[in-house]
Amino acid sequence: MCSPLSRRGFLAAGSGLAAAAAIPAVSGCSSLASADSDPGTLVVHTQLGTTAPGSATYTAVVKEFHRENPGLRVKNLVNGDDLAQVYETSRLARKEPDVVMVNLYDKTLAWTDVGATVDVRDHLDDWGLRERVLPAALAEWTDGKGRLRAFPYFAANWPVAYNTALLERAGVDSVPTTGDQLIGAARKLRAKGIAPVTVGGNDWTGQKLLAQIIQTFLTPQEARGVYSTGDFSGRGAREGIDYFVALRDAGVFADKAQGLTSDTMTTQYNTEAAAVQSAMSSALAKVPPKTAGHTEVGGWPLAPGAAHDKPTILRSFTLIGFWISPNGVKKLPAVETFVRFMYRPEVVSRFITESGRDMALVTDTVSKEFPLVAKAQQLGGRVGQALLPDLYVPPAATQPLITATSTAFTRGTSAASVRSALESAYRTA
Known part of the structure; x- marks a missing residue:
């Protein structure tokens, strides 16, 4: 397996001798x-x-x-x-x-x-x-x-997709906009054998949703600082982690979310095995017409005291x-x-x-042939926007953060352990 190339490797390759030394080291890679x-x-x-x-x-x-x-x-x-x-x-x-x-x-x-x-x-x-x-x-x-x-x-656009038919089957008459409503909806869905929120807790989809939930109590400027430095010790970041843990341990996420991937997530939602997913527009475009016909797009529910005044999406x-x-x-x-x-x-x-x-x-x-993509484009001021951390996370920390994400989605992991895993992703990068 080819090892990742580092910033140092690129800089070193600028000199002829270093480049000559570097090329044999990577020539075994296919493609x-x-x-x-x-x-x-x-x-x-x-x-x-x-x-x-x-x-x-x-x-x-x-x-x-x-x-x-x-x-x-x-x-x-x-x-x-x-x-x-x-x-x-x-x-x-x-x-x-x-x-x-x-x-x-x-x-x-x-x-x-x-x-x-x-x-x-x-x-x-x-x-x-x-x-x-x-x-x-x-x-x-x-x-x-x-x-x-x-x-x-x-x-x-990266809104949250809600299957209103499944919510109604479970006795939930409206899309949840608060954490308490989401927890209540999850309990009712589970009672009907329906997974609540499906998420790829073992890949980038879970990483993004975790970051979005942590930002519940962070302004965009504060979020930039957190994800640039890896310092989750501030009050807003700690409250966001606490909120995530409360949702997780209340059964909001699908069973064994820490091992699921983006493919599993989209399959569960598209086959109506799960009622909710955080889905970027490319995933929304793949939702089958039947499921799309009773899907509403919106934002992630907020908790009291949130830094945002409306449920959030990512863009x-x-x-x-x-x-x-x-x-x-x-x-x-x-x-x-x-x-x-x-x-x-x-x-x-x-x-x-x-x-x-x-x-x-x-x-x-x-996108007339992709109604959910069009609906997401038209959300406008009905939702707030959380920061997509991709531009601020140091490249070397990206993959360790996904490992930390799987830890975070494991039920029973304490908020302190989640914070430690996130910060360790920066220290070990």
């Missing part, structure tokens, strides 16, 4: 991406081509791109969750693809800073694309030094962007042609209408 030096071939490394929503649309628009640009070929390299690892390996070997389509999370947070990808701010302006991007997306993709890491593309504009590599700089005219094509309003609309994707770009298109 080493290989750039094509042909100026008429643009090598794009993407997750669209797997089961990711939008893959079929991407394949179709690339075919259209080829028809319009007969002298320019897009060669796609497809990876799933291991894309960042594969890209880093290819970059150390100086064989990286020209464009990378991936989210801003974990390893990728460091790419621009260490020269693995380039600042695209000037290109955004030179190519006349700034007005196409939502200001919030530009803010999230811009680092602390004012560099735009990539061209924003996919976004995500992100960093789901997929177009990153330019150092090799891509050598093919800048081809990269410009490709990105400008992908930014066209009609292309953007296809991802919304055909795949139910939320976009980080300006558009009036609504």
Whole structure:
């Protein structure tokens, strides 16, 4: 198994001797991406081509791109969750693809800073694309030094989905908006043999929901401090952990949530084995029509004294962007042609209408074939917004935090132990 590449590894690879030493160490990894030096071939490394929503649309628009640009070929390299690892390996070997389509999370947070990808701010302006991007997306993709890491593309709303038919079957006549109501609903659902809140307590979905619940008593500014430093000792963070533990031990989450994954979560909700899930828009797009027909989207219920005045959701504009590599700089005219094509309003609309994707770009298109995605887009002021911690968690702490998340979802684990696990994720990273 290939070991993760560190920030130090990227920096060391900047010198010829270090690079020469580094390449044999990673050459055993399979799927080493290989750039094509042909100026008429643009090598794009993407997750669209797997089961990711939008893959079929991407394949179709690339075919259209080829028809319009007969002298320019897009060669796609497809990876799933291991894309960042594969890209880093290819970059150390100086064989990286020209464009990378991936989210801003974990390893990728460091790419621009260490020269693995380039600042695209000037290109955004030179190519006349700034007005196409939502200001919030530009803010999230811009680092602390004012560099735009990539061209924003996919976004995500992350509300809570409630199966109103299951709630009614259990005798719950309205979507819960407070913790007490959620606990009461969970008891009634369990009495009918229905799992209350399903969650991937053993992966990133559980990590995000845990972070959202902990923020019940934190302002966004306070949450940034907590997740940047890993210090959960403040009053608001401790109260949030206490609230999470109270919900967990009251049976709000599905049985053995600490071992569930995002796939288990979506399966339980889509088959109506569970009544509630915290679901980003790509998951909402997969809810079957029957279940979607009696699903209401809203926010996570609050506790008395919360820092928010409305149930919360998460939003992100960093789901997929177009990153330019150092090799891509050598093919800048081809990269410009490709990105400008992908930014066209009609292309953007296809991802919304055909795949139910939320976009980080300006558009009036609504997901009519994906009603829950559309409902999430229209929540507006009916919900508050918690901070998505991805941009603030140090990359080395990301995976340890998921391990800590599984500990947190294990019933009976004390609030003090949950806090210790979360803080240890930063110390051991």
